[in-house]
Amino acid sequence: MVGAADPPSTIGECSERCFKLFSQGPNTVSLLPHDNASRVKASFEDEFARFKLWASNIGVFAEVHASLDFRVRELPEVKELFLRQLDTIECRLEDQAVGGAEQSSSPVATPEAEDANASFEKWDVKETLESIHESVDWLHRLSNWVRKASFVNQNRRAKVFLLRDSKGNESQELTDEMTTGLRNVYKYFVKHNTEDLDENLRDRLIETMITRHIRILYRRSRQMSWAISKVHYAARKVDTPTNSQNPITSEQTSIIQQRQPKPLKVTPRPMIERITTPPENPRPATTVNVDIYGTLSRATSAPWRNEDGMPFPLPPRAASMGEDFVCPYCCLILPSREALNHMTWAAHVKKDLDAYFCVFKECDSPYEIYSSSKEWLSHMSTRHRMRWQCFATGHEPLLCKTSEDFETHMRTVHAGSFSDKQLPFILEISAQPITPTLEHCPFCSISDGDIEGHVSGHLREFALRSLP
């Protein structure tokens, strides 16, 4: 526990103590009748499983430089937030152990104890479990926050990440060879699905597909190196909500349906198993069993298609086995309910896609990937669709494509009517992006309707094809 006079604990130490308390199991001595005790035990095990999922996902027990303690070493306030939740869990676990022991000397349960809740209240086991549940929720949230905060760094590191083959070998040569293989697959795929696309944009599309693919592999590889758990994480199977088999009504589908581009013709699974297959013998763990694939389960291979033919991957199997699971794309911990309904799962995957890149031929940052359509549109609008308009009387309204042209116009036609100091201000108020940001689709030349929404559909579809 974190006491004022104690030396500051590490997250690893606190987690270790919680781990031990969890391992002892719940104190169910007084919990009669028998089925209440087994319910408590099951709920307790579920919380332990969620705790292990957390510890594994964020690398609590990983070797020093990969550990959570190391990663938050310069963020004391973040560390404190983790410790606070761990402290709560530890207290609750200790309390229930003592509480259960006290109750063990009390008389045997009365017939009313058949009411499960009444029995739960005996040593507030319900409250205890709820409190633990809430704290583990917080640990999940904090971990996701830490991981999201480092996405930019992760994407940078992914650029120099060495790919591994199915035997676990890695080297620069191998990485180059595998990247070339990936490029050839995507080249083939893109060529057969983008007849109208400019060569320059086609190349950009292929490179962004490779970048996305490798970014996800990198996240997974980090996940694997952190996923060192004390024991095997085996989530208890939970009942699947009845709506999971037919999760989408036609009404719901029409709500999300926009004017989608035609689905792509060719639908091969990229032939890159060599790259995507996880190594059979991952990096050795320092002390304990490594259970990588339990916590980072893969999506099943057959994609699920929405009505527009978008090939959304099915949720990973782990999502139907516990209350939480690790997303195979962003590697964050997600509540399983998010994956048990195709709609919410597709919405989540959409966010993981990082689908957007600039579709203007001449661009200063052609390979930049935008995770939201808002950022994407903002880039294109401010960098490619900005115009400078001169409203001065004495000539027809004039629209300049560049600020330089506008400045030249001002200095020649309106010389003497403003000072040099005023010019930046004039430039600023004269600039405005023209709409729509996109006038036609570079993929299929459509030029009416919501072109921006339509093009973003193309980009999402290609992004879905580049998921490992």
Ligand SMILES: [Zn+2]
């Ligand atoms: Zn995700």
Ligand SMILES: [Zn+2]
């Ligand atoms: Zn651009």
Ligand SMILES: [Zn+2]
């Ligand atoms: Zn003018």
Ligand SMILES: [Zn+2]
């Ligand atoms: Zn199109």
